[in-house]
Amino acid sequence: MQQEVKTLESRRKQQEEESLGVMTQIETVEAEESGQTIGLKNLESEWRKEHAALIEEAQRLKALITELKGKRETVVAQIDSQMLDYYNQLKAKKGTAVAKIEQGMCCGCRISLSTAELQRVRMGKIVECSSCHRVLYLD
Ligand SMILES: [Zn+2]
Numbered sequence: 804m805q806q807e808v809k810t811l812e813s814r815r816k817q818q819e820e821e822s823l824g825v826m827t828q829i830e831t832v833e834a835e836e837s838g839q840t841i842g843l844k845n846l847e848s849e850w851r852k853e854h855a856a857l858i859e860e861a862q863r864l865k866a867l868i869t870e871l872k873g874k875r876e877t878v879v880a881q882i883d884s885q886m887l888d889y890y891n892q893l894k895a896k897k898g899t900a901v902a903k904i905e906q907g908m909c910c911g912c913r914i915s916l917s918t919a920e921l922q923r924v925r926m927g928k929i930v931e932c933s934s935c936h937r938v939l940y941l942d
Contacts, residue, residue, distance in 0.1 A: 886929075893937065902937035911937040 879887065893900035902911030904924060909916055912935035920939070923930045930939050 890938070897935065897937060900938060901940055902932060902935065904939050904941050909935060909937065909939060911935045 882890075890900045897911070899911065902909045904910070904916065904921065907916055907921060908914065909932040911932060914932065914934040916932070916939070920930055920933070924939050924941055931937065932939055
């Protein structure tokens with residue numbers, strides 16, 4: 804009888820310890836879940852902010868495109884039609900009809916330009932690159 808009571812007592816203790824272990828595991832998982840929920844909320848909040856900023860940027864760029872299209876129309880109306888045809892042909896063939904000059908080089912094809920070419924561009928003449936035939940300009 805006494806032995807049986809001891810055995811039952813020891814089994815009860817063992818079950819209590821197991822229950823404590825399971826409760827501790829549950830608490831750990833709950834804490835992790837809570838941490839992940841906070842992380843998710845932070846990510847969602849960041850995403851919303853970025854999304855709003857991107858929509859704003861897209862609207863700004865759309866307005867800029869409209870403005871630049873208007874400017875382009877004004878400029879195109881002032882350009883000699885032969886020159887405009889030449890520009891359009893170059894653009895169709897090369898993707899970009901004009902090339903900036905940087906450090907004496909054509910940015911369209913990376914060839915070094917001659918002093919004479921640079922001089923003519925500086926004088927405001929229309930000069931095409933001897934290699935890629937884009938119209939050169941200085942900033
Ligand atoms: Zn070039």
